[in-house]
């Protein structure tokens with residue numbers, strides 16, 4: 447079967463990661479979490495004392511960390527300079543700083559190149575999730591999905607996840623999400639946006655299972671038409 451490239455974009459908490467992993471696993475495709483890459487470079491900046499609010503300082507050193515992503519949807523990995531970074535990249539500190547780092551054009555150029563290399567190497571195809579995959583990273587993707595959901599649903603999903611770890615209430619999670627979406631949507635270089643040819647799926651009132659079934663059906667439709 448021919449390889450297939452699927453781009454899944456959308457704001458935080460719409461279900462990109464869970465949907466992408468499940469679709470890739472079901473269809474035997476690779477999986478790439480591009481948000482994890484931006485989080486990894488942000489974590490490296492923070493641990494190395496780089497002022498992340500200074501775009502010039504970020505740009506100067508952004509080639510230094512070696513970011514590697516494992517693309518098995520059943521066991522995705524992310525490492526920085528050879529060390530597992532999957533835990534530290536999910537802290538609230540990284541989450542609050544990642545939009546500033548990901549807005550720096552030099553950071554985006556570097557990470558975009560890495561993403562294209564990974565997608566090009568995936569023999570059977572790949573599901574790539576992020577913010578600018580359909581518009582910028584892989585504009586020729588076979589299928590583009592743009593996931594949305596109400597801010598309330600997204601905040602409820604996220605704060606449910608954080609419980610026990612860095613517990614926070616739904617309201618502060620909602621505010622942080624809205625702030626990050628606004629920053630990601632308004633930056634100059636490849637902002638969060640729906641590609642003209644993307645299929646928009648509003649997941650507010652859908653279960654994760656329904657979203658997965660919907661995307662699998664769309665991929666199979668594209669494959670049949672190829």
Ligand SMILES: Nc1ncnc2c1ncn2[C@@H]1O[C@H](COP(=O)(O)OP(=O)(O)O)[C@@H](O)[C@H]1O
Nearest residue numbers: 458459460461462463464603607649652653654
């Ligand atoms: N349709 C859905 N209904 C309810 N919960 C969902 C749905 N899709 C995802 N979730 C849950 O919401 C949380 C955030 O999903 P995730 O896939 O990480 O979103 P994103 O990658 O877009 O930020 C996870 O805990 C996930 O299990």
Ligand SMILES: Nc1ccn([C@@H]2O[C@H](COP(=O)(O)OP(=O)(O)O)[C@@H](O)[C@H]2O)c(=O)n1
Nearest residue numbers: 458459480481482484544545548576577578
């Ligand atoms: N393709 C992408 C993916 C993520 N990002 C940035 O990385 C951040 C973290 O992405 P993520 O997918 O891990 O975020 P969550 O929605 O999982 O919280 C986003 O808020 C963006 O600033 C980006 O700029 N472009």
